[in-house]
Amino acid sequence: MIWSLTLPILMPFATAAAAFLARDRRGSGWISVAGSVVSLGLAIHLVMLVLHHGVIAGQVSGWAAPFGITLAADYLAAAMVLITAIIALAVGLWSLAEVGQTSRRLGWHGLFQTLIGGVTGAFLTGDLFNLYVWFEVLLISSFGLLVIGGRKEAIDGAVKYVTLNLISTVLFLGAAGLLYGATGTLNMADLHAAVAAHPDQRLMTVIAMMFMVAFGLKAAVFPLFYWLPASYHTPHYAVSAVFAGLLTKVGVYALIRVFTLIFTGDQFYTHGILLWIACLTMLTGVLGAAAQSDFRRILSFHIVSQIGYMVLGLALMTPLALMGAVFYLVHHIIVKANLFLVAGVSRRLTGSSDLYAIGGLYRAAPLLAVLFLIPAFSLAGFPPLSGFWAKFVLVRAALEVQDAVVAGVALLVGLLTIFSMTKIWAEAFWKAAPDGREPRLSAIPVRERWIMLTPVAALAAMTIFIGLFPEPFLQFATTSAEQLLDATPYVAAVLGEGRP
Numbered sequence: 001m002i003w004s005l006t007l008p009i010l011m012p013f014a015t016a017a018a019a020f021l022a023r024d025r026r027g028s029g030w031i032s033v034a035g036s037v038v039s040l041g042l043a044i045h046l047v048m049l050v051l052h053h054g055v056i057a058g059q060v061s062g063w064a065a066p067f068g069i070t071l072a073a074d075y076l077a078a079a080m081v082l083i084t085a086i087i088a089l090a091v092g093l094w095s096l097a098e099v100g101q102t103s104r105r106l107g108w109h110g111l112f113q114t115l116i117g118g119v120t121g122a123f124l125t126g127d128l129f130n131l132y133v134w135f136e137v138l139l140i141s142s143f144g145l146l147v148i149g150g151r152k153e154a155i156d157g158a159v160k161y162v163t164l165n166l167i168s169t170v171l172f173l174g175a176a177g178l179l180y181g182a183t184g185t186l187n188m189a190d191l192h193a194a195v196a197a198h199p200d201q202r203l204m205t206v207i208a209m210m211f212m213v214a215f216g217l218k219a220a221v222f223p224l225f226y227w228l229p230a231s232y233h234t235p236h237y238a239v240s241a242v243f244a245g246l247l248t249k250v251g252v253y254a255l256i257r258v259f260t261l262i263f264t265g266d267q268f269y270t271h272g273i274l275l276w277i278a279c280l281t282m283l284t285g286v287l288g289a290a291a292q293s294d295f296r297r298i299l300s301f302h303i304v305s306q307i308g309y310m311v312l313g314l315a316l317m318t319p320l321a322l323m324g325a326v327f328y329l330v331h332h333i334i335v336k337a338n339l340f341l342v343a344g345v346s347r348r349l350t351g352s353s354d355l356y357a358i359g360g361l362y363r364a365a366p367l368l369a370v371l372f373l374i375p376a377f378s379l380a381g382f383p384p385l386s387g388f389w390a391k392f393v394l395v396r397a398a399l400e401v402q403d404a405v406v407a408g409v410a411l412l413v414g415l416l417t418i419f420s421m422t423k424i425w426a427e428a429f430w431k432a433a434p435d436g437r438e439p440r441l442s443a444i445p446v447r448e449r450w451i452m453l454t455p456v457a458a459l460a461a462m463t464i465f466i467g468l469f470p471e472p473f474l475q476f477a478t479t480s481a482e483q484l485l486d487a488t489p490y491v492a493a494v495l496g497e498g499r500p
Contacts, residue, residue, distance in 0.1 A: 002058030004049055005071040005124055008042045008081050011035060012088070012117035020110030029096045032109040036089040039116070043078075043085035050078040055483065055493040057126060057189075065494050066187030070126030072494055075480035076326055080123040080253060083330050086462075087245045087337050088116045090455035094341050095238035097448035098348075103148050103236070111148070115141040115242065122250045126494055128176045128186040131254065135172065135218070139165050142247065145239045146231065157231035164227040168217035175210035182207070189494035191262045192487050201265055208263035208270055215258065218251030221311055222280040225304045229288065232303070233296035233353070237344030240296060244303050245337030249329055252310045256325065259314060260484040267317060274315035279409045282308030286416040295343045295353040295428065298420050299336070302379065305413060306332050309394055312410065316397050322481035324393035327474060331386040331466065335375040338459040342372045345452050346428060349439040355427035362429040364439040367453065369429050374460040376421040378467070381414045386466035389474065 015035025022028040049056055050073055059068035073081070092112065099108050118137030125131050139162065146158035180186050182203060183194040195204050213224070220228040228248070232240050255274075263270060285305025292298045310332070313325025343353065345368055350358035362369045378385035381392075391414055398407035433439065441449065466473055483489060 002060065002071070004042075004046055005056065005058050005073060006060060008039060008046055008085070009071075009117055009121045009124060011039045011042055012113045012120060015039070016110040016113035016117065019113060020107050023105050023107055023110065028104055028109050029092075029099065032092045032113055033089065033096070035113060036085065036092045036116075039120075040082075040085040040089055043082040046073060047078045047082050049073075050075060055489045057490075057493040065496075066127070066185050066190035069130060070187055070189070070494055071124045072126040072189070072490065073124055074483045074490055075476060076253070076256070076484065077123045079326070079330060079476065079480065080249070081120055083333050084116060084119050084123065084246060087242060087333060088113075090459055091238050091242045091245075091337065091341070094241070094344070094452055094455045095236070097444075097451040098236055098238050098344060106148050108145070108148055108236075111141045111144040112238075112242070115145065119246050119250055123253060126188055128179070128188060128191075132169070132172055132176060135169060135250075138247065138250065139169065142243065146235050148236070151234070154234040157234035160227050161231040164217060164224075168214050171210060171217070172214035175207050175214060178203075178210070179207050187494070188257070188261055189487075189491045192264075192491050195262050196265060204263065205266045205269060208259070208266070209273075211258050211263070212255070212270065212273070215251050215254045216277065218248070219255060219307055219311070220248050220251070220304050221277050221307060222284050222304075225281065225285070225307075228304060229297060229300040232300040233294060237296075237340060237347060240300075241337045241340035241344070244299065244340050245333045248303060248307055249310075249333055252307060252329065255311065256314050256322075256484065260317075260322070261487050261490065271315050271317050274311055275406065278308045278312035278315050279406060280308075281305070281311060282409060282413040286413045286420070289420045290416060290423075293355050293427075295346060295355060295424060296340070298424060299339050299343060302417065302420065303336060305417065306336070306379070308413070309391070309410065312406065313394055313397065316394075316401060316403075316406075318397055318401060319478070319481050319485060320393060320400060321397035322484050323474070323477045324390060324397055326477040326480045327393060328390040330473070330477075331378070331390045331463075334459050334462050334466075335378050335387060338375040338456060338463070339372070339379065341452070341456050341459070342368065342375070345456065348444060348452070349441065350428075350433070355424065357434060358428050358439075359431040360433040360438040363432075365441040368441070368456075371453070371456050371460050372429065373425070374463055376424070378463045380417040380421055384464075384467045386463050386470070388467060389470045393474075 019028045019031045055074045057072040061068040118134050122134035217224045289298045289301035313321045378387035381387045395407045
């Protein structure tokens with residue numbers, strides 16, 4: 001099974017190398033797309049293995065766990081690898097119509113696939129040190145994608161992004177060092193018992209808080225989110241889409257993994273803080289979005305807001321809440337990446353992302369208008385789309401623990417999300433173009449038009465399908481939550497049946 005765990009990681013890097021070597025040729029983008037197709041097949045295979053065998057694990061090196069390089073996949077990790085492959089294929093295809101010759105020759109497709117490899121590695125790694133390594137891969141490749149093109153705005157956003165993420169990385173490394181000094185291991189399965197058995201639980205709580213801040217910076221939670229809306233609106237729209245869909249979710253995934261598998265002792269304290277963080281993240285994100293007038297800036301602030309819902313599921317720490325967090329993760333990746341792709345098509349048609357400077361998109365491209373409404377309504381939580389079920393489960397989880405205030409905050413944020421999406425619809429789609437020059441879909445060549453609209457339509461169809469047929473996805477999320485709450489199968493898969 002080790003190859004089933006390693007190939008989803010290796011394939012993007014192999015594709016990156018091939019795309020980089022062929023960067024001077026026009027077909028380098030299609031190499032990236034072909035590699036993404038293969039990665040999708042490998043991800044589907046991994047999910048099938050997990051469905052059949054439960055948690056699977058393997059050692060890349062010749063050393064047995066906990067000393068070797070551990071890779072492990074449970075339901076949550078396998079789902080994240082699959083959705084990563086789907087987004088990589090959608091964005092990779094869409095980028096063929098946006099990424100120009102200059103960016104291609106600078107290695108855009110190679111950096112993109114390196115980023116996907118780093119994301120996949122972060123989801124499958126079984127120890128904290130290699131999680132740090134994959135975060136570094138993410139940081140380097142994402143910085144490269146941000147600065148390609150050399151625009152002043154992009155470089156300014158990249159500096160803010162890298163600076164804050166370097167602080168997070170240093171804090172993460174420091175916390176990992178302290179944890180290793182206290183327990184003698186960084187293998188996550190081994191840490192499950194080692195942290196619980198440590199005589200100084202106050203020290204463990206301090207280290208847990210260091211991880212919370214480090215991963216909170218990566219996830220862009222309150223009050224550590226301001227780097228995100230300052231940088232996500234600056235690069236290529238394809239870059240914004242993959243960043244919006246995947247990067248912050250790696251931070252959320254790390255929070256979920258660490259605070260369900262490793263730091264489970266002082267939950268009253270740590271999860272109480274996470275609950276406050278979740279509520280403030282939801283509120284500040286949605287209020288920030290309401291104050292913006294730029295298409296991408298609104299969507300960027302909504303990333304922050306929606307991350308609050310995922311952290312809420314972790315903070316409540318009930319089976320239903322964790323199930324909602326897992327479901328929300330998958331739903332939001334699809335929806336948010338799709339909205340940024342729609343914003344990219346809008347920018348191509350109108351020449352601007354300023355809502356007050358554009359208009360007439362409904363008349364010019366009614367199909368694009370429909371494709372915007374689907375993820376926008378899903379983000380706001382309209383039935384029968386995927387976002388409705390995600391929000392419904394989390395609100396119900398809050399009510400089950402008799403926390404009406406938290407449930408009220410979640411519902412209020414949903415209402416304010418509708419306001420922002422309505423603002424985009426009214427300004428960009430419904431009203432006439434302010435300068436009298438209506439956008440024309442025919443201005444985009446037919447080939448590029450289909451390249452851009454096909455992934456948008458596919459992701460919108462996924463949103464509808466999940467909303468109309470939620471049962472298998474909710475069941476999958478339920479099993480994921482059960483595995484997160486009961487670490488025994490994970491520990492046994494990594495360390496062997498005889499280990500605690």
